[in-house]
Amino acid sequence: MARMPLAFTALEGLPEISQGVDLAQLILISLGVAQLSLKTSDVLVVAQKIISKAEGRTLELHTVEPSNRAIELAAIVLKDPRFVQAVLSESSEVLRAVPHVLITRHRSGFVMANAGIDRSNVVGASEEGAGTVLLLPLDCDASAFRLSNALGGCAVIVSDSFGRPWREGVVNVALGVANLPALVDLRGEKDRQGRTVQSTEVALADAVAAGAGIAMGEAAQSTPIVHVRGVQLTAPFRSGQSLLRPIKGDLFL
Amino acid sequence: MARMPLAFTALEGLPEISQGVDLAQLILISLGVAQLSLKTSDVLVVAQKIISKAEGRTLELHTVEPSNRAIELAAIVLKDPRFVQAVLSESSEVLRAVPHVLITRHRSGFVMANAGIDRSNVVGASEEGAGTVLLLPLDCDASAFRLSNALGGCAVIVSDSFGRPWREGVVNVALGVANLPALVDLRGEKDRQGRTVQSTEVALADAVAAGAGIAMGEAAQSTPIVHVRGVQLTAPFRSGQSLLRPIKGDLFL
Numbered sequence: 001m002a003r004m005p006l007a008f009t010a011l012e013g014l015p016e017i018s019q020g021v022d023l024a025q026l027i028l029i030s031l032g033v034a035q036l037s038l039k040t041s042d043v044l045v046v047a048q049k050i051i052s053k054a055e056g057r058t059l060e061l062h063t064v065e066p067s068n069r070a071i072e073l074a075a076i077v078l079k080d081p082r083f084v085q086a087v088l089s090e091s092s093e094v095l096r097a098v099p100h101v102l103i104t105r106h107r108s109g110f111v112m113a114n115a116g117i118d119r120s121n122v123v124g125a126s127e128e129g130a131g132t133v134l135l136l137p138l139d140c141d142a143s144a145f146r147l148s149n150a151l152g153g154c155a156v157i158v159s160d161s162f163g164r165p166w167r168e169g170v171v172n173v174a175l176g177v178a179n180l181p182a183l184v185d186l187r188g189e190k191d192r193q194g195r196t197v198q199s200t201e202v203a204l205a206d207a208v209a210a211g212a213g214i215a216m217g218e219a220a221q222s223t224p225i226v227h228v229r230g231v232q233l234t235a236p237f238r239s240g241q242s243l244l245r246p247i248k249g250d251l252f253l
Numbered sequence: 254m255a256r257m258p259l260a261f262t263a264l265e266g267l268p269e270i271s272q273g274v275d276l277a278q279l280i281l282i283s284l285g286v287a288q289l290s291l292k293t294s295d296v297l298v299v300a301q302k303i304i305s306k307a308e309g310r311t312l313e314l315h316t317v318e319p320s321n322r323a324i325e326l327a328a329i330v331l332k333d334p335r336f337v338q339a340v341l342s343e344s345s346e347v348l349r350a351v352p353h354v355l356i357t358r359h360r361s362g363f364v365m366a367n368a369g370i371d372r373s374n375v376v377g378a379s380e381e382g383a384g385t386v387l388l389l390p391l392d393c394d395a396s397a398f399r400l401s402n403a404l405g406g407c408a409v410i411v412s413d414s415f416g417r418p419w420r421e422g423v424v425n426v427a428l429g430v431a432n433l434p435a436l437v438d439l440r441g442e443k444d445r446q447g448r449t450v451q452s453t454e455v456a457l458a459d460a461v462a463a464g465a466g467i468a469m470g471e472a473a474q475s476t477p478i479v480h481v482r483g484v485q486l487t488a489p490f491r492s493g494q495s496l497l498r499p500i501k502g503d504l505f506l
Binding site: 009172207215232 | 424485
């Protein structure tokens with residue numbers, strides 16, 4: 001017999017999410033429609049976008065007053081100065097600014113494009129610099145825990161798609177994590193030849209988020225919530241913040 | 254009803270892989286044991302390690318003569334000079350060398366630690382600098398296609414675990430890809446509000462590899478082959494090489 005498969009199921013039929021909705025209630029309805037139960041050993045992966053919408057993390061760009069620095073940077077990256085100001089306000093550091101590219105370190109520590117500010121899938125945000133944009137949740141781990149608590153304690157990952165150095169294309173990663181070992185430390189375990197593993201930590205939450213990203217799909221057919229069954233959750237809890245390397249001491253850079 | 258789940262099933266009962274073994278035949282036996290069929294719409298994710306073993310990509314370190322550069326670098330990274338020479342021989346460029354860390358660009362373009370040279374799970378490689386090490390396949394895309402052809406044309410991903418800048422922990426990525434769109438181009442598609450998506454390419458093969466990494470598990474319980482059902486394979490084929498950013502023009506660095 002095979003091991004039980006690791007199964008990712010996208011939940012169908014969620015309405016557009018607006019500020020203040022009871023996301024847990026909507027999820028329970030969708031799970032019912034899918035004839036899926038929710039065990040505490042299950043994981044729900046939720047797109048950051050709908051968490052931000054439910055938490056009202058929208059910003060009207062016409063209310064933003066760009067600083068001189070934002071105006072200068074906007075001329076380099078060829079983006080709306082108010083959009084650039086919104087990115088700077090969300091960031092602790094600018095890492096890369098070239099035409100059409102603005103990579104920063106978000107205040108929460110994530111290195112990502114545009115501080116995670118999203119212009120797509122927000123009703124009214126018809127083009128860059130116009131209308132409404134969506135900021136990341138204030139604290140993605142806290143958002144994950146609130147949802148987990150409302151759902152009886154299952155694991156929750158708040159995920160978003162990230163570009164990567166050296167590799168093309170985006171993959172989903174975990175921004176916020178509740179009740180799941182975001183990072184699993186294998187150091188000291190034995191490999192198949194009985195030798196001690198020296199240096200491997202596994203980014204389990206990022207891997208679950210990446211797999212869920214496939215089930216979510218993209219563009220018009222995308223689904224923002226994925227139910228995951230079969231992840232081994234026995235290692236100690238580690239938060240989404242544990243996935244961030246210290247600013248000093250990055251092995252790669 | 255839910256969409257069909259995306260299902261990752263680790264194959265059990267594979268023997269230790271040695272040079273020249275008929276991997277396709279072993280996989281078919283394991284699939285039979287797991288009562289899994291193999292459709293051309295399925296994906297097999299195979300750990301690079303067993304591909305390298307089957308292809309005889311082992312190197313006896315005692316046969317390696319370290320160059321002066323390898324000896325100098327070994328003193329910096331605190332590794333065996335013969336091991337460092339093996340890494341240099343497999344690499345086109347050294348990106349980072351500090352104590353215990355040697356990041357290079359592999360000849361095939363992958364940016365990774367130690368040019369992907371593996372000391373664990375090789376019988377006889379009892380510690381760094383002793384015994385036998387395992388090199389990456391000469392051409393991971395070609396290895397994926399050979400296995401795919403021997404299995405009737407299903408999609409195949411040759412995967413390995415990579416560290417990442419800015420984020421802790423390793424995740425599996427795709428080195429070689431056959432019959433699967435490693436990169437899916439969404440540019441020009443419409444989002445849920447009907448606006449055209451501007452800039453998203455999705456690293457589908459990396460996401461599948463990451464999900465399969467969860468099913469593989471780690472250390473003593475790890476399983477090097479995962480059967481995946483439910484991935485949308487309709488986009489045009491793109492190879493593992495398509496996942497590599499050009500050396501010039503990396504957005505992040």
